[in-house]
Amino acid sequence: MAQPEPIDDSSLSTLTGVRSGKKSYYVELRRTEERMTSAVRALEGISSALVRTRDDPRELLHGVLRAAAGHLRADWTMMALRDVALPGLGTRFLAAGITGALIDSERALPGGLRDQLFQVRTDHDPSTTVTDEWVRVPMTLDGEVLGRLVVSRPPGDALDTEDLWVLRILANQAAMSIHTATLYTTATDLRARAQRLYDEIRRSSEDLQTRTAELERAEGRLEVLHQRELLDAERHRIALELHDSVAQYVLSAGLAVDVCRSEAVEQEGTRGPNVARLVHARDLVAKAGDQVRSVIYALHHEPGGDEVASLPDLLHGLAAQHQPTLAVAVRIEGLATPLGAKIEHALARVAGEALFNVSIHARATRAAVRLRYSDAGAQLSVSDDGSGDPRELRRRLRLAGGGGPDGRHQGLLNMASRAEDLGGTFAIRRARLGGVLIDVTVPGPPPTGS
Structure with a gap:
């Protein structure tokens, strides 16, 4: 029988993964x-x-x-x-x-x-x-x-x-x-810091919104005050013009009629036909003087309200100042949009000047104010049923613009200048009511940020 081969230590080490000098x-x-x-x-x-x-x-x-x-x-x-x-x-x-x-x-x-x-x-x-x-x-x-x-x-x-x-x-x-x-x-720290920053930004945004709303309300109040000031200035200007011109003319006419009545009494007696007519004329002049004085008093003492907040409201306020001597109708067309304080101020002054001229010079009973809004801007027209002649007014405007001697129609030049300053147009034409039509067209305000 063959003897088994002896086991090599290196082979055993390879199998077990263990090297040792020991026999075990x-x-x-x-x-x-x-x-x-x-x-x-x-x-x-x-x-x-x-x-x-x-x-x-x-x-x-x-x-x-x-x-x-x-x-x-x-x-x-x-x-x-x-x-x-x-x-x-x-x-x-x-x-x-x-x-x-x-x-x-x-x-x-x-x-x-x-x-x-x-x-x-x-x-x-x-x-x-x-x-x-x-x-x-x-x-x-x-x-x-x-x-x-x-x-x-x-x-x-x-x-x-x-x-x-x-x-x-x-x-x-x-x-x-x-x-x-x-x-x-x-x-974690960055996330907490970001959350704190977000909360601060949110609080700042809410505070900014609150302050913006307060500023808008303050701006609205300032605009109302500005419009009230404009309306008061126009009312006082009309009162001053009435006092310095119309009231003086009425007073002078009353004195002249009274002098004529005295002379007629001396010639015809107290029952003469001319005396009765002159007495009636004197009474009419006296009533006209009383009405002028009432209008002047109302213009000086009428309190301003806080309800005026837009150009249409301002035009209605101007129209009411000429009652009852002149029936003024106000018509608004298109979507009423803010035009800016400068444009609205100028249009209101044009309307006030035109209505004053109608009331004093045109011998009119009716007037119409029309404001039409459009994407391009706004158009304002003031027309009447008086006796004014557009051609004559255009001639006087040219004379006033050229520095001519006619200073009675400086108001026409003021209206034309306001329209020109705004980049608009000014025209005088015959009105459908039979009198004169003043027409002003102005562009809208420039876009925000331009």
């Missing part, structure tokens, strides 16, 4: 199995801690320290960061002693571990350092050394390559956990 491979195999089991337990502990380290990496760091201490049967373990790494992180080191309790106070560290902490803070060497008492494994992230995992070595305990691999895995897991926690904290 079982002891070495058991030791390797224990180390592998320890490594697996350490990695399992780290993986279970990874899911709880979003807010605070202390749990994972504690798990790393426990796994490293259990794997190497070390008395002391420490995780420390370099001074220049992750400056925003509050916890710079964490140590665990024999009892497993965490230490984060430098004064509570033993002397040897305190010296290791000092070296880690200024060390940038990416290699692993192994001495008789300590093992320092770098914590790296994207090629940068963040700090080190420091583990004490029991006297006489051998350190294999597999042990260093386990420590590197633990150190890199800790580095990643710390970095993730730092990013999460930073993102």
Whole structure:
């Protein structure tokens, strides 16, 4: 019978993965199995801690320290960061002693571990350092050394390559956990800051809207006051013109009629036919004077209201001032849109000037004011049923514009000048009512921002 071939030690080493100088491979195999089991337990502990380290990496760091201490049967373990790494992180080191309790106070560290902490803070060497008492494994992230995992070595305990691999895995897991926690904290702070900024912007926007509404109300009140001032100025101007011209003419006519009546009494007696007619004329002149004085008083003392808020309202107010001596109808066509204070002021002055001329010079009983809005601007016309002649008025306008001697129709030149200043047109034509039609066309205000 053939004898079995002897077993080669190198072949057995290849099969078992264990090299040993001893004849018994079982002891070495058991030791390797224990180390592998320890490594697996350490990695399992780290993986279970990874899911709880979003807010605070202390749990994972504690798990790393426990796994490293259990794997190497070390008395002391420490995780420390370099001074220049992750400056925003509050916890710079964490140590665990024999009892497993965490230490984060430098004064509570033993002397040897305190010296290791000092070296880690200024060390940038990416290699692993192994001495008789300590093992320092770098914590790296994207090629940068963040700090080190420091583990004490029991006297006489051998350190294999597999042990260093386990420590590197633990150190890199800790580095990643710390970095993730730092990013999460930073993102949380940025999100809170963004929310605060959003709340401030929202409050500022609400405050701005409130202030804008207040400014719009104030602008509306100022516009009403401006229109009231315009209406009051026009009313007082009409009163002054009536007092200085019409009232004086009526008074002079009354005196002249009374003189004629006295002469007729001397010639015909108190019952003469001319005397009765002159007495009637005197009474009519006296009534006209009373009406003029009543109108002047009303124009001077009529209180202004707050209801005037637009050009149509202003035109209605101007028309009411000529009652009851002149019936004025106001007609608005198109969609009434704000034209701006300058345009509305000019159109209101044109309407007031035209109505005053009709009331004083045209011997009219009716007048019509028409305001038509369009996309291009606005058209204002004032017509009457009086005795005015458009051709004569155009001639007088040319004389007034050329500096001629006729100053009685300066109002025509004022109306034409207002229309020209606004880039519009001014025309005098025959009205359908039989008298004169004053027509003014002006462009609208320029668009906002132009």
